[in-house]
Amino acid sequence: MLWIWFQAHANDLFGLLFHIGVFAGYRALQRARALRDPGATLQSQQVRIRAAWVVELISSKNGILGVQTIRNAMMAALFFASNTTFLVIGTLTLIAQGQVGESWALLDPEGMRPAPLAHAKVILLLFTLLAAFFCFLNAIRLFSHASVSIGAGSADAEPVSAQLATAWRYQGLGVRCYYFGAPVMFWLFGTPWLVLASVGAVALMQLFDRVPARE
Numbered sequence: 001m002l003w004i005w006f007q008a009h010a011n012d013l014f015g016l017l018f019h020i021g022v023f024a025g026y027r028a029l030q031r032a033r034a035l036r037d038p039g040a041t042l043q044s045q046q047v048r049i050r051a052a053w054v055v056e057l058i059s060s061k062n063g064i065l066g067v068q069t070i071r072n073a074m075m076a077a078l079f080f081a082s083n084t085t086f087l088v089i090g091t092l093t094l095i096a097q098g099q100v101g102e103s104w105a106l107l108d109p110e111g112m113r114p115a116p117l118a119h120a121k122v123i124l125l126l127f128t129l130l131a132a133f134f135c136f137l138n139a140i141r142l143f144s145h146a147s148v149s150i151g152a153g154s155a156d157a158e159p160v161s162a163q164l165a166t167a168w169r170y171q172g173l174g175v176r177c178y179y180f181g182a183p184v185m186f187w188l189f190g191t192p193w194l195v196l197a198s199v200g201a202v203a204l205m206q207l208f209d210r211v212p213a214r215e
Contacts, residue, residue: 012117015191019183019198026202030209042209043172050168051161057150058157066150070164074143077171081136084129084174091126095119121187128181135174142167179205
């Protein structure tokens with residue numbers, strides 16, 4: 001029974017493994033580059049800049065500027081979290097459609113696929129969006145803690161820098177969930193679209209992760 005299922009859905013399984021492998025490989029490559037050279041990626045460069053900014057902010061006792069700046073970062077996380085909520089609602093609506101497999105089969109080279117397979121793809125997209133939502137939620141929480149710490153005026157720079165670094169890490173992870181979820185949406189059209197969208201998403205991440213000062 002398992003072998004029959006594997007034969008019927010081998011292309012989808014290999015496409016999903018390719019999708020996961022491409023994203024995991026890209027993140028491993030970026031992490032290795034950051035370890036070799038902390039200024040090689042935009043994320044590692046910004047960690048150092050934010051740490052220096054916090055030290056300067058606390059030493060100058062300019063808490064108002066710090067709170068306002070963190071508030072702007074928090075508004076971006078709120079924007080992403082709000083939009084993710086609407087995307088989750090839209091995905092739940094898509095799951096409720098009884099003929100979801102037929103609706104998305106027009107561009108599938110393999111023709112109409114079983115409805116349970118289409119629902120499994122949508123559920124994977126739903127889990128990805130939920131992961132993004134909780135990442136943005138944690139980013140908002142940590143931005144709020146950092147704002148209070150800087151507003152107090154007596155906080156140490158190291159814990160505040162750690163809070164901000166973790167908040168930005170959560171926000172970045174939520175955005176990467178978007179990149180991961182977009183090819184899953186294209187997967188509804190067929191496995192070739194999943195592969196093409198995965199390559200396109202990684203190419204976009206590489207473009208946006210470049211350090212402008214070094215180019």
